[in-house]
Amino acid sequence: MAIQRMDHVGVVVEDLKAAIAFFVELGLELEGEAPAEGQWLDRIVGLERVQVEVAMVRTPDGHGKLELTKFRSPRVRAGEPDAPANTLGLRRVMFTVDDIEDTITRLRAHGAELVGEVTQFENLFRLCYLRGPAGIIVALAEQIS
Missing domain, CATH: 3.10.180.10 (2,3-Dihydroxybiphenyl 1,2-Dioxygenase, domain 1)
Structure with a gap:
């Protein structure tokens, strides 16, 4: 199966x-x-x-x-909302976006904060991690080529 x-x-x-x-x-x-x-x-x-x-x-x-x-x-159990990217378990969800800077700006209005900084991977992607709801990491990728 x-x-x-x-x-x-x-x-x-x-x-x-x-x-x-x-x-x-x-x-x-x-x-x-x-x-x-x-x-x-x-x-x-x-x-x-x-x-x-x-x-x-x-x-x-x-x-x-x-x-x-x-x-x-029952009541929720507290997790580690600021767990770093190398913590065991489900750590992030990644989305491809059209414009990474615009997306970051819009999500900051909803409480998102950059975990690190926006970086470029070769000539392929601009990437970043944001801290989203419940402390999860929302990864963003903007294709540049």
Whole structure:
């Protein structure tokens, strides 16, 4: 049996509305929002009495999705919001953009901060890491050739 596709990446956030605004500003499209709870969800995530609010955002081409989840119950466990890029685990999500400087400016209005600086990889890309909602690293790539 072969894998069919990667469906989405999940991001647990504290402020769902702010996270939606951040990713919509980046250029993703809000696919939908819904609450979820019940034994089926408890069994999937391995927790009890789970109550969440979920928003699904997708890239304009429809191939990439993020599931943004705010837990109402049980309380979220604090992570390391400023974890450096070399921390074990899922660390970043990368997006290709038309104009990296414009994107950085727009996302700063939503609380994003550069992790390092904008750099150039050969004559191919301009790249940077931004700290986004829930401390995740949002990597940006602008193709230059």
